[in-house]
Amino acid sequence: MGPLTETGLDARIALTRGTLRVDVTLAAARGEVVGILGPNGGGKTSAVLALAGALPLEQGHVVVSGATWERAGRARRLPEQRSVGLMLADPLLFPHLRAVDNVAYGPRSRGMAARTARARARLELERVGLGDLAHARPGELSSGQAARVALARALAVDPELLLLDEPLSALDPETRARTRTDLARRLHDYAGVTVLVTHDPLDALTLADRLVFVEAGAVTQVGTPGQVLREPRTPYVATVVGLNLYAAQADSHELLALDGGCPLVVGTSPLGPVWAAISPHAVVLHRGPPEGSARNAWPMRVTEVTLRGQSARVSLTGPLELIAEVTLASVAALGIQVGSDLWASVKATEVGTYPR
Template sequence: MTSGLDARIRLSRGPVELEVALTAEAGEIIGILGPNGGGKTTTILALAGVLPLEDGHVAVAGGEWEHAGARRLAPEQRSVGLMLADPLLFPHLTALDNVAYGPRSRGSHRTTARERARTELASVGLTEHLGSRPRQLSSGQAARVALARALATDPDLLLLDEPLAALDPETRARTRSDLAARLAPYEGVTVLVTHDPLDALTLADRLVFIEDGRVTQVGTPTEVLREPRTPYVATVVGLNLYAAQSDSSGTLTLVGGARLVTADSTAGSVWATVSPHSVVLHRERPEGSARNAWPMRVSDVTLQGQSARVSLTGPLDLIAEVTLASVASLTVHVGTDLWASVKATEVFTYPR
């Protein structure tokens, strides 16, 4: 039995038929991503014991918490820390007493619990706010209090369900950094559910994608960035992804009939990726070295800082990322007809 996490979760919740396997070593951070309704929160609730398993098991730190039909520890009997998007702090308690509540509920003496709370709040940089009530805290400070409370009971399993979702971008970046620093010495297993690719890529050691109740890809952030295996995963990591058949000459025939030329020589059933940065937009059919060029129509434009992501439809669906200067010079807006080109050396393939 693993000293970390070993779980196989099978249950039904509304339209979701969940069947997910998770393993992690002690000290590891697992990031769970997936579309809405795919089963991420259901997985968290099953690990916490809120939802009973129909089949499977949950084992943590060498102890069996649940085995469907044979054994089941109630949520309060599990060594779990939980942090949600809403900190859910007790409004009438100070930050110190909010954090001390966990150890107190587990039987610690008031003095011992408060001492532990002081230590935890110091570890997230809130020593000066021990006596502050939730209404006196910023959103980022409240999130750090919630994290301190979740860790104050020394849980074997820490469950973070969208812990930064309610924060504004600046506060989120600062709190993400604080979260990473606090989790570094934590010896238990952390399961982080998030919609934000940056949260997952910067905090997690391993990523698990759950779509329609099933695990569709598992890997380190580097592995997932290099080789996404579903359209959703490709969207998360910001790549165009196509299922294709490749011949030995480097010509790819995509599902739907469009063609791509690549410098790769992999033959057979492949995935092909194109970075949006590699897509060049033109008013007229381009001349030059690009071996892939298609007439396209703009279906959406999204601004991101000093660049724009341009969604294009045509022989294939394509996303380009271009500068705002290009948007202005090409008069890019929904309905604009353009040409898009991609060099063969910018099309990467790997086996399906």
């Protein structure tokens, strides 16, 4: 279901946890999926716990579908009074209950008759493709199936707000891909607001309608996946979307001075403070100084090599920090390993720039 006009979530979450001051604003229409991303300890889980009512606000508010769940210093609904569905990395299924009874537990705990709750549970299991496993116990389910049971349980109470905190992080890559597809299909038909917390860029980019990046307790960028991919605004965001990003000053349209002093030749740039973005695929590695047409070339040292299928991400340090993505054949041909001294080059036309 696409975004609807009715406001689903309007929240400002301001609180302190330990030494971290969290001040995060979230807004979404009904039917939208909001992805929250950020480094560990940045405030993502604190925001989710506050939405669920597990952490009280020091300032701010939580309004869901027009109803005030909390306003700091005034009204506050307890967690059990909030219409919330929660799914975590650990499905936390009751091992002694069959799948249908795990899913029916939520409706039963809210006063629904046993027969009605089990009928609703069967419907939710059908919606996540597990109708034929309704009578299986958790020990008889795969990890992906258990995750889908947990999703069905979260949705069986008809929540206004669905909170997914790293829901796929415990799955192996193949199971994760299949479960991600199932999750996307189910969320498409969910009419409430979904808040998804994840470290995985693919989860965020494929499941969320809008991304909110939270770093050191504050929102650093908000946008659709397409907007974020085109113009990341912090080095962390650039890392998530797989780009090298540098703060720079453009005093001419073709030459930048990166913060730190390194010059960078570009095809064209707006003047003033800008971001410069370079795709790792645009970085070419050489044994010695390159002889081609690239106008940017630097002596570098390899600090890390990470294999990704048939390619490798090579972290480099030198006049600037840089990540290159090359084929395994290039790794072998250049003898790339940690400590190797290489040259890196980037064509001016491969550098994207936009105002800071």
